[in-house]
Amino acid sequence: MMPISQSVIKKDHLAKACGQAMYVADYDTTQMLQGLILRSPHAHAKILSMTYPPLPEGYFTVDYRDVPGINEVHIVKDDTPVYADATVEYIGDPIMMLVGPDERELERLLAQIEVNYELLPAIIDVRDGDTAFFDYHFGKGDMDQAWAEADQIFEECFETGYQEQAYLEPQGLIADYNQGKITVRGSMQCPYYVHGALAKALGLTPDKVRVIQDVTGGGFGGKEDYPSILACQVAVAAYKAKGQPVRVIFGRREDMEFTSKRHPSRCTYKAAVKNGRVTALDADVIFNAGAYTTLSAVVLQRGIIAASGVYDIPALKVHGAAIKTNTVPNGAYRGFGAPQTFFAVEMLMEHIANALDEEPLAFKLRHMVRQGSVTSTGGRYHFPVPLPAMVDEVRKMSDFEQKRQVYARQQTGTTRRGIGISLWFHGAGFTGSGERDIIKAVTRLHKLADGRVEILASQSDIGQGIKTTLCKIVANELNLPLDQVSYDNPDTDRVPDSGPTVASRSLMTVGELLRRAAIRLRSQWQEGVEQTVEEHFKEPDFVIPFYIDKFQGDAYPTYAWGVCAVEVAVDTLTGVNEITGTWASFDVGTPIDLNIVIGQMEGGLLQGLGYASMEQLAADQKGRIRNHSFSDYIIPTAMDVPLMKVQLHVEAYPDGPYGAKGAGELPLVGAAPAYMSALEQALAGPINHIPFSAEDALKLIRQSRRA
Amino acid sequence: MNQGIVFKLNGQPVSYTGSAADRLLDVLRQTYRLTGVKCGCNEGECGACSVLIDGHLANSCMVAMGRVENCEVTTIEGYSQTERFQVLEQAYAAVSAVQCGYCIPGMILASECVLARHPHPSETEIRLGLSGNLCRCTGYNAIVKAIQIAAEKGEGLW
Numbered sequence: 060m061m062p063i064s065q066s067v068i069k070k071d072h073l074a075k076a077c078g079q080a081m082y083v084a085d086y087d088t089t090q091m092l093q094g095l096i097l098r099s100p101h102a103h104a105k106i107l108s109m110t111y112p113p114l115p116e117g118y119f120t121v122d123y124r125d126v127p128g129i130n131e132v133h134i135v136k137d138d139t140p141v142y143a144d145a146t147v148e149y150i151g152d153p154i155m156m157l158v159g160p161d162e163r164e165l166e167r168l169l170a171q172i173e174v175n176y177e178l179l180p181a182i183i184d185v186r187d188g189d190t191a192f193f194d195y196h197f198g199k200g201d202m203d204q205a206w207a208e209a210d211q212i213f214e215e216c217f218e219t220g221y222q223e224q225a226y227l228e229p230q231g232l233i234a235d236y237n238q239g240k241i242t243v244r245g246s247m248q249c250p251y252y253v254h255g256a257l258a259k260a261l262g263l264t265p266d267k268v269r270v271i272q273d274v275t276g277g278g279f280g281g282k283e284d285y286p287s288i289l290a291c292q293v294a295v296a297a298y299k300a301k302g303q304p305v306r307v308i309f310g311r312r313e314d315m316e317f318t319s320k321r322h323p324s325r326c327t328y329k330a331a332v333k334n335g336r337v338t339a340l341d342a343d344v345i346f347n348a349g350a351y352t353t354l355s356a357v358v359l360q361r362g363i364i365a366a367s368g369v370y371d372i373p374a375l376k377v378h379g380a381a382i383k384t385n386t387v388p389n390g391a392y393r394g395f396g397a398p399q400t401f402f403a404v405e406m407l408m409e410h411i412a413n414a415l416d417e418e419p420l421a422f423k424l425r426h427m428v429r430q431g432s433v434t435s436t437g438g439r440y441h442f443p444v445p446l447p448a449m450v451d452e453v454r455k456m457s458d459f460e461q462k463r464q465v466y467a468r469q470q471t472g473t474t475r476r477g478i479g480i481s482l483w484f485h486g487a488g489f490t491g492s493g494e495r496d497i498i499k500a501v502t503r504l505h506k507l508a509d510g511r512v513e514i515l516a517s518q519s520d521i522g523q524g525i526k527t528t529l530c531k532i533v534a535n536e537l538n539l540p541l542d543q544v545s546y547d548n549p550d551t552d553r554v555p556d557s558g559p560t561v562a563s564r565s566l567m568t569v570g571e572l573l574r575r576a577a578i579r580l581r582s583q584w585q586e587g588v589e590q591t592v593e594e595h596f597k598e599p600d601f602v603i604p605f606y607i608d609k610f611q612g613d614a615y616p617t618y619a620w621g622v623c624a625v626e627v628a629v630d631t632l633t634g635v636n637e638i639t640g641t642w643a644s645f646d647v648g649t650p651i652d653l654n655i656v657i658g659q660m661e662g663g664l665l666q667g668l669g670y671a672s673m674e675q676l677a678a679d680q681k682g683r684i685r686n687h688s689f690s691d692y693i694i695p696t697a698m699d700v701p702l703m704k705v706q707l708h709v710e711a712y713p714d715g716p717y718g719a720k721g722a723g724e725l726p727l728v729g730a731a732p733a734y735m736s737a738l739e740q741a742l743a744g745p746i747n748h749i750p751f752s753a754e755d756a757l758k759l760i761r762q763s764r765r766a
Numbered sequence: 767m768n769q770g771i772v773f774k775l776n777g778q779p780v781s782y783t784g785s786a787a788d789r790l791l792d793v794l795r796q797t798y799r800l801t802g803v804k805c806g807c808n809e810g811e812c813g814a815c816s817v818l819i820d821g822h823l824a825n826s827c828m829v830a831m832g833r834v835e836n837c838e839v840t841t842i843e844g845y846s847q848t849e850r851f852q853v854l855e856q857a858y859a860a861v862s863a864v865q866c867g868y869c870i871p872g873m874i875l876a877s878e879c880v881l882a883r884h885p886h887p888s889e890t891e892i893r894l895g896l897s898g899n900l901c902r903c904t905g906y907n908a909i910v911k912a913i914q915i916a917a918e919k920g921e922g923l924w
Contacts, residue, residue, distance in 0.1 A: 068859045075867030076855045076874065078802015078842035085801035225902050227806045227814055227868035276804075276868030277902050311807040522866030522903045654862035654908070661905030662865065689811035689900065697896040697906040701889065 063535055063717050066654035070526045070546070071274070080274045083231040083245035084308045091233065094121075094156045094296050094307040095165045097172055098317065099147035102181035102385040102682035106147060106154070112171040118159035121296045128262030132288045133255050136192075139351040139388070141260050141291040146179070148350035149385050150683050151317035153288075158296050158305055181385040183682045185325065185347040188382035192348050193356045195363060197610030199437060200374030205339030209331035213411050217328065217403035218748040219731075221676040221684075222321035222669075224392055225694050226521075228276020230318060231308035232289050234297035239263075241294050244271035247286035248278045248519050249559035250549045256287035257294050271550045278521035279666070280391030283561050284354050285318050316687035319390030320676065322346040322358060322381070326366075326403035331374075335415055337408075337426060339374035342366040344400060348381040349388035355381035358389075360490050360607070362396025364614045367435050368404035369446060369482050370426040375435055377610075386678045391561065393663060394728045397485060398670065402749060405481045405732030410745055418463070419736065420480050424450065427482070438603050438613035445710045446482055449622040449644040453480065456704055457624040457642040466740050476639075478626040479736025483729030486615030487712070487721030488564040491605040492598075500596040501555040502572045504533065504580050508589050512537060512580070514546040514573060516557040518565045523723055524655040525565050531651055532570050532716050536577030537584075555593070563619070563721030566651060570716040572596060599714040617712045619725040620646040623664065625733040629741045634756035636738060638668065640702040645725055646710045649718035653707075660705045660726045667730025669695045671749045773834045776800075776844025786832030790824075791815045793831055794841060802842035802871045806900070813899030816872035817841050823879045823898070842871035850878060853920035857912040865903035872899050877913050885924040886917055 074080040111120050123130050123142040130144060131137040143154045157169050182188050206212070232245035241261055247253055250270040257268045270290070275282065289307060296305040309318070324346050331339040344363050348355040363379035412422035428434075430443045454460060462478045470476065488494060503515035514533060520526040530544040537544070547553075557569045576594040583590065598616075605612035623643040629636040643664055650656035673693040678684050686692050705726075711718025735746045744759040770783035775798060782793060791808070794800045794817070803826055806814030810828040817826045818840040819833075845851050854877050857863075864870050873896065880887055880895035887895070892913045896906065917924070 066862060069862055069864060071867065072859050072862075072864050073855070075864045075870050076858055077846040078800075078871040080867055081801070082804070082868065084805065085795075087799070088796075227812060227866065227900065227902055228804070229806070275866065277866040279902070311809070311812075524862070524865070652862070658862055658865060658904055658908055661907045662903045663905075665905035666902070688809060689807050690809065694900060694902060695906075696898075696900065697893040697910065700905070701893055703905060703907055 060653065061649055061717060063531060064650045064653050066652050067527065067531065067541060069524055070530060071520060082228055082276055083233060083273045086233065088306060091304045091306045092158050092160055092300055093162050093165060094158045094293060094305050095169050096156050096292065097154045097169055099143065099150060099152040099154060101147060101176055101178060102150050102183060103179040104147050104176035105145065105179060106143065107175040107177055110173040112168060114168065118157065118168065119299060120155055120157055121299055122155035125299050126260055126295050127298055128260045131259065132291050133259045134284050134287055134353050135356050136352045139288060139353060141295060149387055151387055152350065153292060156292055156296050158300065181682055183384060183386060183678060183680060185345060185382050185384055188384055190383040191380040192352045192383055193359055193381040195359065195379045195610065197436065198376040200339065202339050202341065202374045202376050205331045205374040209333050209338065211332045212329060213332065213407065213414065214329045215407060215410060215747055217326045217406055219324045219399045219402055220750050221323050222392055222674055223315055223676055223692055224279040224281030226277030226279060226281055229309040229311055229314040230282065230285060230289055232286060232293050233304050233306045234293040235304040236297040236300065237302060240267045240269060241297065242269040243290045243294055245273050246275045246282055247272050248282045248521055248561060250517050250519065250551050251556040252284065252559055253287050253290045254551050256291055260291040261294055261298060269552045272519045272548045274548065275519055275521045279393045280395065281318060282521065283391040283559065285390065311689065312687045315692060316684045317387060319353060319388055321392035322348065322389040322396065322399065324399035326400060328403055328407045330407060330411060332411060337370065337372050337411065340367050340372045341376045344379040346381045347384055347386065347389065349384060349386045351388040353388045354390045357490060358391065358396040361486065362400045364435055364486065364490065365397040365400045366404065368401055369428055369484055370408065371428045371432050377435065386682050387684065393666065393724045395562065395724065397728050398731065401483045401729045402731050405729065406735060406747060409736050409739065423482060434614065436610045436612060436614050440618065441601055442617055442712065443710055445646050445708055446620055446622065449620060449646065449708045450482065452644045452706060452708060453622045453624050453642050457626065457640065459624055462626060473631050475629045475631055475741040476627065477737040477740030478624060479733045479740060480622065480624045481729045481733035481736065483621045484618040485563065485721060485725040485728050487617050487619055488568055488615060489562050490614055491607050494568060494596060495598045498558040500558040500569060500572060501593060502557045502569060502576055503555055503591055503593045504573065504576045506580060506590040508587055510543065512539065512544045514544065515554040516569055516573065517549045517554050518557060518569055519549060519560040521560060523659060524652060528566055528651040528655060529570055529573055532574050533577045536574055537581055563723045563725065566722065567715040567720050568596065570651065570719060571714065574716045616714060617720050619721050621725050621729050623730055623733045625737045627737045627741055629738065629756055631760050634753035634760065636756060638700050641668065641700055642704045644706050644708050646708040647722035647725060648712045648715055648720035649709055650707055651716065651719050656707065656722055657705055659722055661703055663726030664703065664705065664730050665695050665700055667727040668700060668734055671731035671734045672751060675750045675752065771831050771835045773836060774838040776840055782831055784831065786830060788831045789827055790829040790831060790834060791826040794826060800841045800843050804868055804871060806868065813872045813876065814869050816875045816899060818875055821882065823876055842874060845875060845878065850920065850923050853923060854878065854916045857915035857919060860915060861908045861911045863904060863908035863912040869899055869901045873901065873909055877916065880913055881917060881924040887913065
């Protein structure tokens with residue numbers, strides 16, 4: 060282990076442990092106004108008129124007519140209105156905000172607002188969708204020849220459901236408009252995304268917009284784009300309040316029902332097999348985008364680039380579409396489109412292997428990419444692919460072969476057991492050329508006269524430990540004690556735009572920029588003098604330029620790798636299953652802090668297992684999400700996966716700091732297929748959708764009894 | 767004369783003159799400004815608002831003020847002044863069990879309850895004791911480990 064990997068006490072540990080860390084809801088509210096949002100009760104309707112009740116002094120309304128700039132939230136495409144004007148597009152679409160000092164009074168007044176609607180036809184089921192927000196095609200190799208020469212063709216449709224980020228701290232922001240300048244602070248991953256959105260909606264120049272991240276209680280993607288929307292709404296209210304800050308803190312139900320989630324998917328896969336090898340893959344990937352585009356384009360891109368998984372398949376045809384429905388807009392969630400396609404490709408490989416009467420793991424290993432292999436987009440796997448060694452590690456940890464053989468025998472009794480394994484990657488950093496062409500990250504180091512050094516960057520610590528790891532890197536290069544290097548929550552008035560806290564990029568990309576900045580500062584170091592150095596992103600030379608219009612080139616400079624085995628025991632009377640063990644090996648390059656990385660891996664893995672099973676969320680026929688609380692949207696507790704063993708396999712990445720590469724998202728991405736493979740073995744039947752419930756298990760048990 | 771609801775808050779006698787139907791969570795956060803008590807769901811599911819009432823773990827969002835009369839209420843602000851806290855805090859630090867931190871005040875109080883009941887807890891006793899407190903970040907392993915370390919280092923404290 061490298062010295063830098065040795066764990067330290069996290070920078071924010073003590074304040075959080077004592078309850079002293081200030082989250083946005085913790086500020087004194089006596090001088091603040093509260094905002095409550097009126098939302099559409101209809102999935103699709105035209106707003107004919109709105110009637111506001113007489114309001115007591117100190118209360119006022121905010122709607123689209125109050126937006127001083129453009130009534131659009133800048134995200135990727137800007138179709139999300141700050142407040143609905145002509146139509147409402149989903150149940151929960153924000154129409155207006157009622158602002159005033161007392162929350163109970165706000166609730167009473169909000170119920171008196173009358174809105175007349177003309178109902179319009181709504182599309183709830185993605186299969187009825189007729190609008191593709193985004194529609195992509197790419198491929199490689201000779202599909203026709205592979206199809207013509209195939210011994211067998213396999214076709215199957217895989218479905219995945221919603222997943223709610225379920226960060227423990229709900230969304231919340233405070234806005235204050237003073238002397239021509241708007242300040243928004245609160246819970247967020249991307250201060251400069253919020254900054255850009257505010258400038259547009261308020262019609263202000265960038266210097267008149269200030270965004271500050273407060274201590275943030277988890278994000279997992281859920282605070283990537285959503286805070287831009289909420290910020291615009293609260294900021295418009297503050298603009299109208301003229302001098303009094305306005306605060307909006309969501310309750311859990313509002314947060315679960317109306318903020319972005321993981322896209323539900325339908326992936327129809329066809330594979331051609333010749334001589335026991337998959338020669339061609341046709342993947343049709345449909346994501347339910349919801350009512351506005353938000354981040355669907357980029358989520359879909361990452362999803363379809365991973366369509367063929369970790370397998371070297373000579374001919375590939377990929378189609379991806381993000382379809383509009385009149386449901387809550389879906390957005391970023393750890394894994395960003397890849398968990399959906401990895402579920403499809405991993406289960407397909409399992410099913411083909413089963414049909415060919417070959418052990419799925421052996422079948423998968425025969426198809427695996429290696430260093431130098433061509434990626435789905437004609438790029439290269441430039442660095443060693445450590446999957447075979449990682450598979451061996453997981454086999455040993457889990458006693459995989461032995462268990463797999465024992466459970467393959469005819470099982471009797473009420474408890475049936477199974478074990479499964481999955482393999483995956485996560486492309487490290489932004490997809491394609493985003494880092495080079497759009498983000499253009501800038502970081503600074505500011506050295507004070509007394510020799511202490513402050514990091515100036517826009518990364519948000521959302522629990523992943525970036526405050527600690529960035530400081531470790533800089534302290535290491537400058538040979539300073541860790542307490543001499545500091546990193547405060549980003550404030551756009553003070554820090555340059557080093558990009559958003561997304562895509563497992565912060566440590567790999569911004570960490571490397573800071574390492575270089577520290578090296579430069581070291582070479583220029585002058586005692587007793589204040590100094591500043593600045594570093595700009597530069598794409599590594601080996602990268603094959605990526606063209607998004609053709610989906611050609613290196614979509615990612617490098618990859619993080621994952622292998623996971625899951626063992627289950629199913630009660631055949633109730634259908635309820637228990638995870639009796641999970642073992643995983645992850646390669647995220649050099650861990651910059653061992654505890655932090657293991658914490659990321661374990662936490663992400665558990666989210667992935669929840670995704671596959673207990674985390675069920677659905678819109679009903681009217682488009683309403685009814686299970687919007689922790690009472691009916693169940694996330695894992697400490698009792699659910701008592702045996703979880705994670706180890707790291709280190710394949711250092713030369714262009715990441717000390718060999719580190721993207722880590723945060725990886726562990727979630729491929730957990731579901733390992734779990735489902737284990738259930739398939741226990742239940743002796745095929746599984747092609749998640750979340751997989753106890754009722755689904757009973758159905759499968761009945762089917763396999765009949766067969 | 768109405769004396770209000772008299773109870774001990776972090777060791778100090780206090781009298782709350784508001785309604786007996788008010789939520790303990792709201793009163794702790796707003797009236798007494800003890801914001802280490804977090805609100806994660808407001809319906810008794812997540813445990814972020816955990817406090818100790820006469821040494822028992824309780825979701826303060828589910829407790830009406832009338833219920834705490836003559837009780838001893840301890841929040842993280844009070845508990846963090848104890849020797850037991852120091853042991854737990856250092857154990858949490860040693861395994862980096864704190865990520866986003868939102869569940870942590872509640873988790874630490876849940877840890878206290880585990881150790882108060884089982885000074886030498888089995889892993890199952892720990893997991894059972896934490897099962898009313900949701901954490902979305904850690905996967906729980908680090909928190910379980912922290913309690914095991916605290917049990918060892920704090921020998922005799924519980």
